[in-house]
Amino acid sequence: MFVYALRRILYTIPIAIGVSLVCFALIHLAPGDPLSSVIPEGASAEMIAQIRTAYGFDRPLPVQYLKWLGHVVTGDFGTSIMTRRPVLAEVLPAVLNTLTLASAAVLFGFALGCLFGVISGYVAGTPTDRSVAAFSITGVSIPHYWLGMVLIVIFAVNLNVLPATGMGEGGSGSFGFNWDSLQYLILPALTLSVIPAGIIARAVRGTVAEVRKQDFMQTLYAKGLPGRRVFVHVVKNALPAVLAVMGLQLAQLLGGSILVETVFAWPGTGFLLNNAIFTRDLPMLQGTILVLAMFFVLINLLVDILQTAVDPRIKRA
């Protein structure tokens, strides 16, 4: 197990390098000149060349990549073209904010998804099962930015019980575990949790129903085990498949939702990414995407290791 975990961790190094390469290449493949927003109108060709040199854009791409990578490894993601502050100083708080939002959404969405999934997996084929299916399809299909706006209208405008946008008076700096801060979290977290809840519910339902059809279920009942102990068997068998789906959903949520964070003015990575794209802030874009991609890699690693811990059939050697 330990050796497997170690090897799996080592495997992430080439994956990470690949990710950084794609990350770098994507931005240079995108049409348009990243410097167009920095260069003042009517600038002379000489001046443009000077700015190019200052940002290092005059060198060949491989050199630019290696230089960028070298800086990234030491934690230097460059300086934002727009704010002229280090990218990392902008990305980290945003990541933290998105993490807060994603954790709340995950807690709520996964709990709801598991609950409904297990219930309908146990009663597969019944009207209850079909209504849960309807619920999860609705959850997956509702555009969440629209749901966000509807929730704002209901809870902030009409009922006036929850704040509409932002993170509170002190912004992300003073966000803490108290009602003053947490009330800002409720609506965006609820909005974000709906799609994962639907997806998890469907995945859990399918896996649980599948496990319950296996021959060994009969053995468990023939042994005279009580329902709660049989449930432990169902959970442990269903877990690897469900973990994989959860990992993907979690990674997606950590990427931040551009739309939901914009609707709720939540200063997370989605919000940051949105700004970076519109202002063609290249270092910022690269830095944010890289950090998010690394989250994906990390969560995949975590899911892989967890799956192996749960399911002995996954080769450990």
Next chain:
Amino acid sequence: MSAVSKQAPLVEVEDLTVRFTGRDLDIRVVNGVSFTLDRGSSMCVLGESGSGKSVTLRALMRLFPPTATLDGRIRVDGVDVLALGENQLRQIRGGLISMIFQEPMTALDPVFTIGQQIAETLVYHEGISFRAAHARALSLLELVQVPSAKRRLEAYPHELSGGLRQRAMIALALACKPKLLLADEPTTALDATVQIQILLLLRELQHELGMATIFVTHDLGVACEVADKIAVMYAGKFVEAGSAEQIIGAPRHPYTQGLMNSTIHADMRGVKLDPIPGAPPDLTDLPPGCPFAPRCSVAREPCLGLQPELVALEGGQKARCLQYGAAPSFAHAPLLQAS
């Protein structure tokens, strides 16, 4: 010894019917089965797939989805199985009665070790600690002659061979010293050499532990190897029952005779096999008369309209066929098919 034999039988089944009902199905899978089984003795239920033999076996511990309806009477060791509530039922499952299944690979939970699976049964039935149960599991594996049992206790089912898995399954079934062991085709999924080992082990354990066993199989060889009594099942009913010697030596029902004729012996090289023609009937659409009549080589006209009863013959053997004890006109009716 005579005191034991005068005791009431361990298992008494009377007029058992099992129906599966759903939105658009209503099948009688078992249709009036009665038998008794003495303590410590063994019975084998023979039949083709779909004859209702596995369902009869499962009925003894009511191991069914909620779509099944059971009628009749089942008493095991004085317990009225059909009257039990969920909790009491759980206590006799794995306690008084336990079961081993056909396919040990899929019948064991793949993500729990053999030791955990045996131990949890003990924990729930005897209320002992998991640690103590684990120690008992080790002695159980040794009882069923699993080599290097200690290592196998920590193994997952996929890490064992088919034979070892079935031994582990047997150890699991024996965990709480059941008085009745049910075995649903316990050797069908195994290699021929392993089959014999498992059968010998089961017979040995049965004598050693004094439990009664009911086997379900379609394999005549298994039946004569293990059984004191044999019952032959067809379309949800017993068509013949008797001691193993009677059934194998002198089968009386045409279906049993057909089964014997379609069995391969070593001295049959070059002899043309004589299989039973046709296929078992559709249980949702049974013929009005004898369900075997369409495939029977000695069927006469009354067979198509009259349901035969189980008739007692000499020596306690019973057969469900109109040629025994029926109206004298039966023998004069013409055969339906010349063979």
